[in-house]
Amino acid sequence: MTQPTRGQRIDGVAVAATLRAEVAQRAAAYTAAQGHPPGLAVLLVGDDPASAVYVRNKVRACAEAGIASFLDRLPAQTTEAEVLARVAALNTDARVHGILVQMPLPRHIDPGRVIAAIDPRKDVDGYTVQAAGELMTGLPGLRSCTPAGCMRLIAHTGTALRGKHAVVVGRSHTVGKPMALLLLQADATVTICHSATPDLGAMTRQADVLVAAVGRADTIRGDMVKPGAVVIDVGINRGADGKLCGDVNYAEVAPVASWITPVPGGVGPMTIAMLLSNTLDAAER
Ligand code: NDP
DSSP states (O other), X not given: OOOOOOOEEOOHHHHHHHHHHHHHHHHHHHHHHHSSOOEEEEEEESOOHHHHHHHHHHHHHHHHHTOEEEEEEEOTTOOHHHHHHHHHHHHTOTTOSEEEEOSSOOTTSOHHHHXXXXXXXXXXXXXXXXXXXXXXXXXXXXXXXXXXXXXXXXXXTTOOOTXXXXXXXXXXXXXXXXXXXXXXXXXXXXXXXXTTOSOHHHHHTTOSEEEEOSSOTTSBOGGGSOTTOEEEEOOOEEOTTSOEEOSBOHHHHTTTOSEEOOSSSSHHHHHHHHHHHHHHHHHHO
């Protein structure tokens, strides 16, 4: 029997570029039919430098795809009531089909309350309770960008998920849980691990598809991966050398895995591409 090729790099930049080109075509068709472009509003509160970079990238990606973007920069001392009022205004703004509130918000603002204020039809991050409920019950709706992007990357490898064992490490509302539900919807058998999982390696070694969404470098080592597994690394961390890295030790895991996403250049670019795609979905509805 031939061994599967090991260590094939999943090129998130290339997969995202294909999706962005599709979105640009859809955006052009939408604009021609409606007489106005699809629109995404981005609300940035405070002056967190990383958030400013993320927002700039999203605004640039919108311009490249033919989506109008409306950037609302509010000072750090903006009150929760003022942020809620901005969201309410965006909910009724006909030029805006998607609303993204950049996280984290300043500490005096409750993110849950702000998310709950977003019109679910414009919730392109898929963070509202309505979006979570639609995902849980399998109804159509806007899916969280990062997990949806991971599903596209898995599809790109040609892996049929039906009957496979998928292990998700991390159970956040924004990544781990929706990821697990999408894998379940695709007929994988799903295990979710978290900080109270006693023997993480015993779980991850069973995975045909392993998704790491922890936020800690080197969480997944070479001896924790089943030979031939597909490994998706969501984590964004600073390594001891100061460089960007994921949750997976790439050098150790790549020779074991069949497919693996790098960090950077894996999941990250897909998250933005899915945001554009969700904005088009919201506009077309
Ligand atoms: P959270 O901090 O919200 O969740 C982390 C999860 O990891 C928690 O469920 C936690 O468990 C679990 N965890 C922590 N330590 C361990 C451990 N030792 N073993 C097993 N599980 C553990 O993070 P997010 O889900 O928001 O993000 C995860 C990572 O993904 C971060 O690095 C983030 O920056 C990155 N990210 C990347 C994106 C991209 O576009 N590439 C988008 C979004 C996030 P418990 O629940 O028990 O605390």
